[in-house]
Amino acid sequence: MNFRFALRMIGRELRASRRRLALHMFSITLGVAALVAVNSFRANIERSVRQQARTVLGSDLELTRRQPFGDSVQALLDSTAAAGVPVSYRTGFGSMALAPRTGLTRLVRVRATEGTYPYYGAVETEPAGTWRTFRTGPNALLDPAVLVYLDIAVGDSIRLGDQTFMVAGTITNYPGRVSLEAAIGPRVYIPREYLAATNLIRRGSRAFYEANLAIPDPEELQLYIYHNEDLLERHDVDLDTVEETEEDLAYALDTLARFLGLVGLAALLLGGVGVASAIHVYVKSRLDTVAVLRCLGARQRTVFAIYLVQAAAMGLFGAAAGVLLGVGVQYALPPVLNDILPVDIDVQLYVPALFTGLGIGTAVALLFALFPLLTIRNTPPLRALRRAFDGPAKPLWRDLWSLAAGAALVGAVIGLSVWQAPQPVIGLAFAGAAAVGALVLWIAAVLLMRGTRRWFPSRARYVFRQGGRSPSDSGLAFSSSPRSSWCNAGSSISSR
Secondary structure, eight states, rough: OOOOHHHHHHHHHHHHHHHHHHHHHHHHHHHHHHHHHHHHHHHHHHHHHHHHHHHHOOOEEEEEEEEOOHHHHHHHHHHHHTTTEEEEEEEEEEEEEEEEETTEEEEEEEEEEEOOOOOOOOOOOEEETTTTTTTGTTTEEEOHHHHHHTTTTTTOOOEEEEEEEEEEEEEEEEETTTTHHHSSOOOOEEEGHHHHHHTTTOTOOOOEEEEEEEOOOOHHHHHHHHHHHHHHHTTOOOOEEEHHHHHHHHHHHHHHHHHHHHHHHHHHHHHHHHHHHHHHHHHHHHHHHHHHHHHHTOOOOHHHHHHHHHHOOOOHHHHHHHHHHHHHHHHHHHHGGGGGGGSOOOOOHHHHHHHHHHHHHHHHHHHHHHHHHHHGGGGGGGGGGGGGGGOOOGGGGHHHHHHHHHHHHHHHHHHHHHSSSSSSHHHHHHHHHHHHHHHHHHHHHHHHHHHHHHHHHSSSOOHHHHHSSOOOHHHHOOSSHHHHHHHHHHHHHHHH
């Protein structure tokens, strides 16, 4: 039989069922869109972190300690500053801020600063330029949220411990700061020389002490760390460099993106289930056409290949639509996640993610479509005349093709899970959880169908009783045409 003729014949039926099969494409589209958006966003995050790591740290070297710097460390910092290296100090702790005018209080994070830190990136304030001038007196710069919490305005005063500070302005942007922090713990910046007057730092107080150094030359920075590392370790001083900050940020954000990728993978697997369901319904309604083609001389593998090509084409179109949708979502993610990201994301198209999403979407569509398509192989030509006498399907464990398709599907799910997860163990756990979830859903579906057939009210209306039973229970072999249904019903009755 001519392959082209068979393809045209099946194509006409495909056009007649395009609305039903639109579910096939749409299911894949959503999953591919999620994967493309997340993987492209992860690539943009990695690039932005590399470009802005110095701005996030604000300096080239940061020294941190939970206690005030000892005499030896302070002598080192003083000699470093005397050598012309800019050194800035910060002390941070939590405290209650009181607004004398309104009587309201709020838990804030106090940052006592000294020096020209940050050396990289600009602090934006309202009024502009206040960051460089507020240290001339007992002034304070606040997160805008503090003004709302305390019901005050610029020019009012707040009280921290025993010291009163005038509100000189607000900080609208601080390099490396996450916007969400303002809602959890808004910051108040004060001059470090007035810290002692607050009388808040006492024995047992939980505070951190930082010294930030500007050493732009990487070789000089490494020499400085090499000569003083032993001294700093003996006094429990932590060192952070731009490279370490970049690694920490990249790891944290990559982990976040990979977990989001697992969510996208779950959506894609659910889309695969939708594909299998749509193809199953479509194939069940087209077995008569398959039988007719077999009667006309089409080989079994020819008919199977035609439907497989159609499934691949629909999967490809659905994946392509998902790629386009994922690109749009990628541009919408930075504004949504801006409050939890310490860097500004420069969105650019990441071409490998586009082709990866296209390939994965098409492959998943094919793998999930294989199971329902394999029923075409067992459709005999005799079905065109005697559908009521079709033999039972071959059990799954006796069909090598079904076993191979199942193994390929399981392997693909495990491989995709391990590839997308932050760690292989997490990927394997995700794949196992997906298998357990599928098993639970299958058991629930079987119990629901059997329970409905057995305990459904016998006095219910005919429509509900018939709808609650499977075609095999009714004794009628349903088909796509009323005439054939009556013929099959008659043959079934006569056989009895």
